[in-house]
Amino acid sequence: MEFFRHGPAGSERPAVRHEGRDYDLTPLTADIDGPFLADDGIERTAAALAAGELPEIDTAGRRIGPPVARPPAVVCIGMNYAAHAAESGAAPPPYPIVFLKHPGCVVGPDDDVILPPNSAKTDWEVELAVVMKGTPRYLDDPSQALDYVAGYALSNDLSERAFQLEESGGQWSKGKCAETFNPLGPVLRPAAELDPAKLRLRSWVNGEIRQDSSTADMVFSVAEIIHHLSHYMLLMPGDVISTGTPEGVALSGRFPYLKVGDVVTMEIEGLGRQEQVVVAY
Template identity: 45%
Template sequence: MRIARIGGVGEERPVVIEGDEAIYVDTLISDWSRQSLESGSLERVKAANLSTLPRTSIHGHRYGAPIFRPTKVICVGLNYLGHIAETGADTPKEPVIFMKAPDSIVGPNDDIVIPPGSTATDYEVELAIVIGKRALYLENPDQSPDCILGYTISQDVSERHWQIERSGQWVKGKSFPTFNPIGPSIVTGDSIDPNNLRLWCEVDGVMKQDSRTDDLLFGINHIVWYISQFMELFPGDIINTGTPFGVGLGFKPPVYLHSGQVVRTGIEGIGEIISRVIDYK
């Protein structure tokens, strides 16, 4: 199953995607959110007769972020072997975890806004895990799939000056408004195998990142289990699982985003998202 939210900013409605059509399910649930997922919204929709519900073509509609106001965005750094090599960093012995402001989340095709004065705004394609059930102190990674709602595309935009040169934690360079386009839909865990998916990122038609999730240092199940050892995960929480080689920072000299460019981000089995880069005004 694919779930999503479509509509103008602030007017998104929950839908199920079937082919080129979106089925409105807001007569069954209030939204795709932490609160509705905790109350069994996914199970309610799966059990419903969707053929009786109104539907529309997906073409011409704006996609919103597939989860309404997620309470956490958790990120895993240095988690692709190729990316570790291009940065020259030591291979982590445990997952590198940091947070990103949930308000950085925007719709999958919304604009990426470069902060005032920034000359080091970078792109990062990532597979995002969306949590479906509360998870705390899982006994082993094999329990993780039961807690995962599904997977979606995340563009983990990063401002490298604030991330690297301004001391402290990486959250500084990750949390600007619009710095996490996500979507277009969530593919539920029973519909996709996340362990060997192609993921890529193009800038103005030039392929910058092109890898597969089998290059992950720490796999999907391990990540969820590991985070649950020190943080409670709730339905709707998003985990950005890391980015592969090819980021702008990795070029010599670095090659960063600027206004007027178009970023296309894709993951096999999920789809593509396209963001226009603009300056802050």
């Protein structure tokens, strides 16, 4: 199953794709959000599909929105790929580096990316996103963590590096929270259908490959990240965790930063493909 939301921004409708066909989810829920995921929404959808209770729909040509509505929080992990840490001139961190993005920067997978005024160092970052269905509290062991995961999605953790590193005041959020700086989707894939430790992820700019790696290069696994976060914050159903990016970003010095007119394309095995055009504010 692939959960997605379609329609104009702010008026998306929930849907699910199964065996190549799209079905309306409104008989089960008004939206794909934290309460739906917490209330066994994925399992109830599977049962409704098996019973033929969801009407088939045609979504061809429709805008695709982020697959989760209004995430309460977007939690991000920095320097979580060994090769990316190396290209940034840093050793892999001994503990997860954690920062937050404002949920308001989450947009659809193919929506335009707005270049902030005076930006000279806007960067791309393909990432595996984890969507929560429960609240883990002070977990004893990482083996408990995946029980709280609803599913996975593709995320672009866009970053303005000057804002992040040169004008930050010691925190990264200034470079991470600009409008449109988190394209998410196109789909939410249930956790039971994917192994998050073995997924190929890639990015391109104007058709030229930038990143080509695997989640196997993660310093901290999805389970380790959730176990760690459970001791520092109250994760909620519908929260999104972006798990870090591999090598191949502009910060490495090997590629130019984004400019107006550039096209950014990303994909993760089993989670689809997204593409954004960079536009001026």
